[in-house]
Structure formats: C-alpha cells, structure tokens
Amino acid sequence: MNFNAERLIHYVDDIFKNVGLSSEDSHIVAESLVAANLRGVDSHGVTRVPIYVKRLIEGAVNPCPDIKVIQESDATLLIDGDDGMGQVVGRKAMEIGIAKTKKSGGVHIGVTRSSHFGAGAYFVKRAVEADMVAFAMSNAPSTMAPWGGIQPYFGTNPYACGIPAGKHEPILLDMATSVVARGKIIMSAQNGTDIPTGWAIDDKGRPTTDSNAALAGSVLPFGGPKGYGIAMMIDIMSGVLTGAGFGPHINNIYGDYDKPQNVGHFFQLIDVNRFMPAELFKQRVDQMIDEIKSSPAAEGVEAIFVPGELENRIKQKRLENGIDLSEEVYEDLKKVGAECGVDIRDYENADTIR
Structure with a gap:
C-alpha cells in the first residue's frame, strides 16, 4: 500500500x-x-x-508525563522524562537545550526515565535549524553481546549527529552501533525473509541468516570491537551518568509490558556562532561537501555521498510519490x-x- x-x-x-x-x-x-x-x-x-x-x-508508558529539569548548571541539564514516550521526552529535552545553548553557547543534556525514542535524526535536525551542531545518543534493551561473547548485554545504542550547511542539505549521520538496527531484523522476521550473513549470531554464537534465530541470539557490533567500544561509551553516557537503566537493566520494549523501560538519552548542543559566524561555518561545510563529492570515485561507484544525502533523496521521492x-x-x-x-x-x- x-x-x-x-x-x-x-x-x-x-x-x-x-x-x-x-x-x-x-x-x-x-x-x-x-x-x-x-x-x-x-x-x-x-x-x-x-x-x-x-x-x-x-501502562508501561506514561501518556501524560511531567517532563522537568531536575538538575542544572551553566552548561548541563539533567531531565526526568517521567516514563513518557521517548519522542516526546527527547523533543522537550532538545527544546530546553536549544534555549539554554542560545544563552550559554553549549550544553550537555542527560535524560533519565524515558523510553524508545525512534530515529535520532529527528532530534538533531531541530538543533541544526537553529545553527547548532548537535549530537544525540540513547541506550536500548540488551540485544548485542560484548565483543567475543554470546549473551546480549548492550543495546544497539544509536548515535546521531547533525551539522548545518548552506547551499547543501545539512549533514545528518544517524546510525546504530550494531551492523544493522535490530528493527530491520524484526521486519525481516515479520516478512518471513532471511537476513544477510554478518548481521547477527544465534543463541549459540553461530553466524545466522535466519531472522528468528537472530532475534533469539545477538546482533553484531559494526566494526567488531570498535562498535562494541562505542556502544559501551554511549551506554555509560546515556545510562550510567544519567541514573537511567543500562545494559540488561533496561526493560524490553517487546515485553515487560507492566514496567517502564527506563531508557536514558544524552544530547550535546554547540552554538556555531560562538566559534565563527554561522554563515561562514556553513560556507566552509559546503566547501568540504563539494570537495568530497568532486573527488575521484572508485571503479563502479556512481557517486560519492555524504551522511544523510541518500536519505534526503528518498525523502523527496516519497514526498512526491x-x-x-x-x-x-x-x-x-x-x-x-x-x-x-x-x-x-x-x-x-x-x-x-x-
């Protein structure tokens, strides 16, 4: 349809x-x-x-949360999401953070007692529109084993970054720390299709292309130990530092229906104008994009893309069609x-x- x-x-x-x-x-x-x-x-x-x-x-998610700042300094915010919808909590946290960044130049935002917040690009894009560089990260229920292990401990712990540009669309990097977002494996299971080799292991630690076996096992970190290390850092910032759950102490979104997830988020905002005029910064980003896209492409490669460019092309097609x-x-x-x-x-x- x-x-x-x-x-x-x-x-x-x-x-x-x-x-x-x-x-x-x-x-x-x-x-x-x-x-x-x-x-x-x-x-x-x-x-x-x-x-x-x-x-x-x-009742696992509060439909009417009292989202509030519970601790604050000149450059930090700790926000209680009151077990609300992650998108609502994250949006409110960004709005508070953007207002504070306009005054202070930069802010670190920790969020506790939240839930699955969806795609990180949605949040960083709002800060980019205010001429800010933005980073967004979140932890998630355990679906990924530590590198070398077979029992899930970390979530796919997503990371997003937004960079303003001028004539070009903003640079939007939005990625899971696993080889692939677990949601794609869930969709494969729903559709009865296999997954590519290298996405996941089964509950015995064996590589699998069976989407259901992958869901019972563990997704794999991107870049092997590198992705595992980044997932751990994100969990520390989003969960340990904020007082939210971390590792296996986050409740499963597809279960534990009587319990809030206690997901944590961490945002960083930087006002570009505190370093140079935003328009000059955007011109410099445009220059970088132009240089990257005009560099020689490897044999068989149609074009070189920057983060978010392919998604923007898909967006235009889907808006039209x-x-x-x-x-x-x-x-x-x-x-x-x-x-x-x-x-x-x-x-x-x-x-x-x-």
Whole structure:
C-alpha cells in the first residue's frame, strides 16, 4: 500500500490521541515516525505504532508525563522524562537545550526515565535549524553481546549527529552501533525473509541468516570491537551518568509490558556562532561537501555521498510519490487503528492510495 505522508501522519496522530496522548504529543510521535519512513528508515517508522500503543494501554508508558529539569548548571541539564514516550521526552529535552545553548553557547543534556525514542535524526535536525551542531545518543534493551561473547548485554545504542550547511542539505549521520538496527531484523522476521550473513549470531554464537534465530541470539557490533567500544561509551553516557537503566537493566520494549523501560538519552548542543559566524561555518561545510563529492570515485561507484544525502533523496521521492507500506505493516496499522476507534479507510482516497 502507498500512503501520502500527511495522511499517514494524520492517521497515526489520531490513534495516539485515542490512547491518551495530548494533541501536541500525539502529533510529535506521529511526525517523528513518518519522518523516519520518509527518510527510508522504515524500521523506525510506523511499524512501531502497534508496540507503542500496547505499552501505552498496558501502562508501561506514561501518556501524560511531567517532563522537568531536575538538575542544572551553566552548561548541563539533567531531565526526568517521567516514563513518557521517548519522542516526546527527547523533543522537550532538545527544546530546553536549544534555549539554554542560545544563552550559554553549549550544553550537555542527560535524560533519565524515558523510553524508545525512534530515529535520532529527528532530534538533531531541530538543533541544526537553529545553527547548532548537535549530537544525540540513547541506550536500548540488551540485544548485542560484548565483543567475543554470546549473551546480549548492550543495546544497539544509536548515535546521531547533525551539522548545518548552506547551499547543501545539512549533514545528518544517524546510525546504530550494531551492523544493522535490530528493527530491520524484526521486519525481516515479520516478512518471513532471511537476513544477510554478518548481521547477527544465534543463541549459540553461530553466524545466522535466519531472522528468528537472530532475534533469539545477538546482533553484531559494526566494526567488531570498535562498535562494541562505542556502544559501551554511549551506554555509560546515556545510562550510567544519567541514573537511567543500562545494559540488561533496561526493560524490553517487546515485553515487560507492566514496567517502564527506563531508557536514558544524552544530547550535546554547540552554538556555531560562538566559534565563527554561522554563515561562514556553513560556507566552509559546503566547501568540504563539494570537495568530497568532486573527488575521484572508485571503479563502479556512481557517486560519492555524504551522511544523510541518500536519505534526503528518498525523502523527496516519497514526498512526491508516497510512502510504500508492506501488506503486513498496513494490516497491523489497520488492526491497531480499529482497536483504538480509528478506521484507516477514512484516511484513504484516490490521492492517498496508489
């Protein structure tokens, strides 16, 4: 099925309003999920709606959190997410951080008592629009073994970075510290397809292409011990430092429905203008992008890309042509909508479904 982006946001927005989120918060969640689909990161898009709804209904996520600063200095913030939706908590933390960065020039933001926050690009992009360099990281439930081990300890612990540019689109790096986001393996299992060799091991530590065996085993860190080391650093900053859960002390999003996840996040914001005028910085970033893209490409390589460029191309195509949803994802969305009193057919018309 193919959906117009705005129609899809409207549909998901209404679902979350019907399970207790405010109009503002439901729109944040819907916008962030569809934004991931638009960029081609379907593993973090609307496929997450059913599990988010289940956790809200079961009480694992607080639909009306009191998000507040619990500790502050000139250059630091510690924010309590009150077990709210990760997208809502992360968005509020960024808004508080952006306002503080405009005054102080830079800020480190720790977040405790949050939940799965989706794609990190959604948060850093907001800071980039304010002429800031931004970093976002989060820990996650245990799905990745320490390098050399077979028992999951760390999550896929994502890391995102946003850099303003001038004539070019901003540089947006958004990545898991695993070879692949676990959501892609979940989608493969839902679709009944195998995964490539090198993505994961089974529960005996053996390489596997069976998506279900991979889910029972462990995803692998990118770059071997390097990815493992970075995942550990992210867990320390997001979990240990903030007072949130870390390692196996984070509750599973696909289970533990009676318990908050206690995920932690860590953001860093830097006001470019404290180093040089933002316009000059953007010109220099543009120069770097131009030089990289004009450098000789290897044989068989059509073009050299910078982080976020491929996702921007996908976004433009999907804004023009709609977002393709697999039959499985569409049926899941239809079912959860019906359970929440929202009929997906009301959001379909000749211009919506192609």
